[in-house]
Amino acid sequence: MRSPLNIKRGPILLTVILGCLILFPVFSPSPYLIHIITLIFIWSYVSTAWSYMGRFGLVSLGHGAFLGTGAYITALLFNFFNLSPWIGMLIGASGAVFLAAVLGYACFRSGIIGDYFALVTLAVGELVALSIIAMREITGGSLGFTLRSLGNSPLYFQFGSKVYFYYISLLFLLFALYLWKRIDKSKMQKALKAIGEDEVAASSVGINIIRHKMAIFIISAFLTGIGGVLYAQYITYLNPHTLSGVTVSLAIPFKAILGGMFNIWGPAIGTAMIVSLEEYIRVSYGTKFVGVSEVVYGIALITLIIFLPKGLYGTVLEIFHKRQRSAETIT
């Protein structure tokens, strides 16, 4: 599908948006705003990585498993062995990849697709959360643990100012979007699309189903693992409930779906929408009663899913295309 951004005006508009995002911190806005946008970048990056596979019908409800594996391995290596998170994150993400490889091979080998795949991954996300809690001697259990603070030491992925995290997470997001484009141009995209539409037909024309699914699952898990590290370094606190388990595993697809997971900009738009909504509701209701903001947030999510089944961006695109088509029929 062609997006309106790709038609001529696209590159200019993109450059303007990117320029604004890069220049934004220069005008020294409130640290709160920088914080919110950094969170949007990090979660956009994660939900984009989720959509790599989600858009081909490989719906994972357990990406918290990769987030948690990546973040915990990296942070524990740093806290106990003083290993820089820049190196640690590769080990942590490799842990996520290992998990994805075992899980993916087992699932795809025995033809687990659709609902069953979603449920297996949901269970794995919860399994990782419970394992982190059970290993409470080193992980701090449900109470979580704090990263050792070194002050401003870029070599150890710790910075004195939040602005650094703003730029780093923007870079990661741009990389994830670039990778999406690369996947779209590759042969893999065509194969996965065929697999997503009809597995039997795809295998009958000689597409190696298991290999392609494994590849995209591993790429997605690797990026998600790094996303966990990014979030943990930024917040400097790790908790099994915010990094793993059912809640966060469902929050990632929520963002992708509400933006529209079939388009490159969808997950990022969905994330921007959800994170701002969350913050807005928290600020306006959160201070009066604990929990009210989450109730409103939950109702808003359900309403959005019912009325925007293709996501915000997906729905806008659809209206755009319909108008274009009707314009063509008139002329």
Add this chain to the structure above:
Amino acid sequence: MFEQILNAAINGILLGGVLALLAFGLNLIFGVVKIIHMAYGQFVMLGLYLIYVLTMQVHLPLVLSALIAVFAMAILGLLTQLLVIGPLLEAPRLNQLLALAGLIIVFENLAMVIWGADYRGIPLYLPILKIGNFFIRGSCLFAFLGALITLGLLYLFLNKTYIGLAIRATAQDTEIVKLMGVNSRSVYFITLAAGGALTGIVAAFFTPIYTVHPHFGSSFTIMAFIIVVLGGMGNLLGGFISAFIIGVVTSVSAVLTTTEIADIIALLIFILVMLVRPQGLLGTRGI
């Protein structure tokens, strides 16, 4: 030690009875509406709170509060079908799943707003029975027997009534049933109401056993999933048998290790069953 394990196994069987009831509702909804009710355990949580409020604050007799809770949960089931599941019947599966998962956020935080994070329970002391060398909690035995009776009544309802026939037929083939003149939408409503009422009944049996808190439901949702998958999704007899297997396994492994490791073992069983035998213990592979 051996006696301790045996005692845990007996308790597991008693717990399995109530879990079978919970899994039955989830299974019924999956079989008929073809939807995975992510917020099923949260219904039980709300039911427990309702019984608590009616008994401790409105001072109604416990049995009456339980009946009201069953009725209220049935209505909540109807509302779920009307407001959430109904509008999404034609939507992609993922959207259905996520909308119902959104209900978890709504219900848990609603409970948090109204009742706070404290553990709440009704002080009920049923005697502990001593049979030979084994100790059995009266409340568990009561819940077990009650669950079995309810399951028996459900069996009769599904097999001897016209509505039951319509429900079973819809579960088998939604399209053909429409040709037979069954209104599938109203069957969905009845199923969701029955599923809701079941959570009310489960809550009634849980009242003497557990204290309730806002996150009470999630572990039971997962437990019910595990049971349903182990027995084969949509397979009611399979769910019944696997409820006892999971009840015994978790209860015995909780005695031998810790409760978290018991949960991890249950999840591992779930994942292995999904991978090795996705149709479940008794299921036939349809998909």
